[in-house]
Amino acid sequence: MGSRDPHNPDVWILYNGVTAEHEGMLLFADSALLDVTGNNFTAYQNVKIQLSDTSFIYGDHLFYDAETRIVDIYGDTVTFIDGGTEMKTAHLSFDRIGNIASYSTWGRTTNADQLLKSREGYYNATTKMMEIFRKVELSDSSMVLYTDTLYYSTDNKTATFVSPTDIRTDSTFIYSERGTYNTETRYAVSTEASRIQSGARVLTCDSLRYDGLLRHGVAHGQVVIVDTVNQITCTGLFGVTDRQSNYSYITDSALVYLVDHGDTLFMHADTIFAYNDDNSQFTSIRANYHTKVFRFDMQGMCDSAYYSVTDSLLTLYGNPVLWYGNYQCLSDTISMQHDTSGVSLVLMRRNLFIAEWVDSLKFNQLKGRNGVMHFSGGEPSYADVLGNAQMVCYITEEDSLGRYSLIGVNVGVSSDMRIYFRDRRLHRLLSYVNPDMHTYPVDRLPDEYFRLHGFRWLDSRRPRTRLDVFQW
Template sequence: MGKYLLILIVLVGVYKSNAQIGGKIQVLGARTFEYDQAANGKIRKLIGDVRLKQDNTLLYCDSAYQYEETNYVEAFSRVHINANDSVHIYGDILKYDGNQKRARVEKNVRMNDNTMQLTTSDIDFDMVSNIANYSNGGRIVNGTSVLTSRFGYYNTKEKIFFFKKDVVLTTPDYTIKSDSLKQVTTTNTTYFLGPSTITNRLDTIYCEYGWYNNLRDVAMFSKNAKITSTKKVLEADSIYYERKNEYGKAYRNIRLTDYINKIELNGDFGEFFGKKNQSYLTQRAYAKKMLQNDSMYLFADTLFSYQKDSITQQRQLVKAYRNAKILKWDMQSVSDSLVYKYDDSTITLYHSPILWSGQNQITSDTIQMFLNNNKIDSFYLLNNAFMISKETSKHFNQVKGKYMKGLLEESKFKYLRVYGNGQSIFYAKEEKDSSYIGVNVIDCSEMEFFFESNKIHKSNFITQPDATFYPINQLKPEELKLKGYRWMNSSRPTIKSVWNYLVKK
């Protein structure tokens, strides 16, 4: 019983799908009426200024065949369909099924309403669903906008277009090339439903999904979103932008590459304020600075970027705020914050900074590093400068002063000069077997040190040195440490610690 009931339901569905929807096609006028005798008079020939009507649809042509039994019409030459006095379709040939209210217009097809004009080789129009579609290429003109595509669908009631394959939209301001595009004319919104490229005077945008509202000038790009300009590239999982306000947001896997300054900013959330020339990135935020044959990574809770502004005299820089770290294969640092200024190529570490290179550790209230030809070649320690150089797990050479200036070569210490309140502790070695024989404790207002292989090789004590040599075991451990001594190698950033930071965030 269930089997027969299922067959009955299917048959009813088939019957309904083929049931007559439209009323009888009426002839309003023609110059000549003829009947095809070969078809037993069941086919009417209409010639000259033919006018037909079905419900709210008017059909015009030069000649037509009317199949009265099947409620079907074939029309030829100067075909014109007027649907509800809102949609007009023109062409050379019309095949119209009055029962299903479906029209197919062929050759030199034009379709227009109060929003656009479409030209194509052939088009199908379902007057029940209000959907017109073409499959052999079409061209739509809407004001100053021109769109072409291989396939197209248009809901004439909802004013919604859908385009597929080789979609190109050209306007005075931009050009869009897309695999799939949807346009809602009532809201003036374009949806990108496949790989799409938007090109304008300033940049090129790529996405695989997104939308753009022309009225509000607001857009959202996602799925491999990318904005490319002559100087920068912005990539993210999704990008939101308000052009009038010059405001944007980006989400997940953000990467902003600045080719001019050779720096790359990364994070998982960012905001951009164009009118202020400012932006910031947070959540797994880090920067990658391309140096000569090397890269330097900057990590922080938040990265702020400030673009140069001639009106406010704002300088172009990146600020790393809270838990700032530098990671380079031969140099590392930690600080509360740091600032990298593009114009004078300086990196300044603030609030209890520590810098390591090899077995050397330097600290001060502020550390300033200078880049030359994309290489760090010098540094300056401002206030409470302190350098510790590890000899063994028990022996540490130390230099202390008010200020220090140093030179680097391939990120290794080459020269160090101490200014004001200089103090130092250096271990002396036996030349024959390099065993430790004693320690030099020296007070000197100004002194300098020369390095080889990142270790102190030679020293000069310039201003009134006061030096004392002690046998290796004469001084107590606490006396072998200058005031302020802290060996903090456990805080030194490593690739593993940074990787954990990125994963956990």
């Protein structure tokens, strides 16, 4: 039913249930005003628009401009439905030419299990793509994403972000400033300012690909993995993290540095593995191939190394070399334990050879099957050479000016030996079980004692700074 407006004959007043159609769009309302001259339509109460068999809009008040093909719908809750997508807001505009629904006064959209919220948003019903801005939130039962600009495909469930973005799950936090996230596969790609945190472990890099279902990530460019509890940092140019297997690894200029009681140990290798517990705290570090170690009080080199975080124990494997002051230690395997003062114990297993530089041609030498060096306050206290012990030790004398001169050489063999140190110098030696000891003038030392069998002086390969660990 309807009649002309007595004050404006170009306007028809329609009531008692209104149905209208314009170019395939159906409009329903309790009452309406049709402006014939202005070519627009205003509807009131129980407004419904049917755009297609699967696309509808519901609201309390509607204004439709037939010239621009734009519908503005108002209400306490305006609802736009397009198949499985449902958008709700207080004011929604629908552009029939572009097939785009939009809001600028806060809105929320649901699609399957996903909920999207923002202050401003646009939905293209043709491409099924959402563009939402300002205080954006995308969430479902297992994650929530916060950003300022987001493009979301309701078809392939992929969110694309181009502004600072946080993605949070029960166990993982991802930060990125550019990338994508698929809400079905939980696969994230970050191409700028990438960061992922799980418990105590934080990974940053230039670009990141992370599979949230497999909990597996691949990082490229300036990769840094940090255990914030144990103060361990791994760096490199390529990295992988696998939370299901509780490990990460870094390669390409790989470096790990461990802050231990205020001092830092730097270790480089071709590849560095970091193993963690269920709380993402590192439990051990493994360095594979071409390994070098630098710390202010000791340096090392070997094929591979293993560090136990719990025990503060570093073990060198594969032709290891350990330098401490003027001392060089060789053995099949060398283990070093640290305490609050620095190195506390060095264990050398099989084919022990310790050399101390005396001058450019002379070296104190200790050789045996196994060895243990004990430290006190970070300084060497005594060392035990266990099994087939041999030694060559130059005897020195100190003058009143504190200068040392050589006055002889002690050489000998026994089953075991103990050497005491003072001021990092050999001070006293004890021999156990069948000792055979001799003293020679320096210039009459037999040739076989000048260099014991197996002697190698590798000081040219010793790292002098933390950057030297990259030079093999």
